[in-house]
Amino acid sequence: MPGIFSRTPKSSEADAIFDPKGVIPVHVGIIMDGNGRWARARGLPRAAGHRAGTKNIRRVLAESVEIGIKVLTVYAFSTENWARPKDEVNHLMRLISQSIQDELDDLDANDVRILHSGRMEGVSPSLQDEIRYAIERTKDNSTITLNVAFNYGGRAEIVDAIKKIMQEGLSPEEITEETVSQHLYNPDLPDPDLIIRTGGEFRLSNFLIWQAAYAEFYSTPTYWPDFDEQELRKAVAVFQHRDRRFGKIKDTER
Ligand code: IPE
Ligand code: IPE
Ligand code: MG
Numbered sequence: 001m002p003g004i005f006s007r008t009p010k011s012s013e014a015d016a017i018f019d020p021k022g023v024i025p026v027h028v029g030i031i032m033d034g035n036g037r038w039a040r041a042r043g044l045p046r047a048a049g050h051r052a053g054t055k056n057i058r059r060v061l062a063e064s065v066e067i068g069i070k071v072l073t074v075y076a077f078s079t080e081n082w083a084r085p086k087d088e089v090n091h092l093m094r095l096i097s098q099s100i101q102d103e104l105d106d107l108d109a110n111d112v113r114i115l116h117s118g119r120m121e122g123v124s125p126s127l128q129d130e131i132r133y134a135i136e137r138t139k140d141n142s143t144i145t146l147n148v149a150f151n152y153g154g155r156a157e158i159v160d161a162i163k164k165i166m167q168e169g170l171s172p173e174e175i176t177e178e179t180v181s182q183h184l185y186n187p188d189l190p191d192p193d194l195i196i197r198t199g200g201e202f203r204l205s206n207f208l209i210w211q212a213a214y215a216e217f218y219s220t221p222t223y224w225p226d227f228d229e230q231e232l233r234k235a236v237a238v239f240q241h242r243d244r245r246f247g248k249i250k251d252t253e254r
Helices: 035-041 046-067 078-085 086-109 125-137 152-165 177-180 231-240
Strands: 025-033 071-078 114-118 144-152 194-196 216-217
Touching: 035 046, 046 071, 046 086, 046 125, 046 231, 071 078, 071 086, 071 231, 078 114, 086 125, 086 144, 114 125, 114 194, 152 177, 152 216, 216 231
Parallel strands: 025 071, 025 194, 071 144, 114 144, 194 216
Antiparallel strands: none
């Protein structure tokens, strides 16, 4: 008995084609996962995967500009990632510092605004300075915002927001969802429309958990270092085929 329990999708996501004139997500978040497996598949050390993954941010950022995405938030290091072996953590810290040094001139020249979401506690003072300098130097750029979620955890962000709200002495009656949103790390950013996860898992791993309330989620088995321009277009094409209802019903079904 076909048709009773089987859901017929209106069109297959696998066939989704990117429409440059279609709706473009304003804010895209990316959980850049799979660096380690990418390296292992090539018989390389995990560090080589992280290097390739870091390099890939440029490619995806450039394509995001082409497509017309205005904010790209990339998950670079989670509060949970400190639990990895010390060598790997140190390597990741060096990589982020090195990429700021190597890429900042070019990012600035390309009108990229850099932001950071995450805690500064636990980050070395020199890296803190580099991050603050990158933000300050690019603050007036407006082609795209690259928000780096580094030493970031969604729960930590909510805890930090609550602390700020309490320090301001707000009374319980004054607190709304808007109040919480306004006390997150980068309150001026719109919520993400689309969250992409590479590496095949279907979880948020503490990424933008407050902001992702109504984001469309897209997961691809492709490891992050292999996620290229076509893959990004594919993710946006699938987003364009989604029906975002925000809890409402469609006008045609009233
Ligand atoms: C993502 O790649 C990068 C970070 C979490 C820093 P992983 O290092 O998690 O790669 P896999 O998941 O082990 O393949
Ligand atoms: C998520 O990847 C964090 C980043 C991409 C920075 P993880 O590899 O840490 O996530 P889990 O452990 O698979 O959930
Ligand atoms: Mg991983």
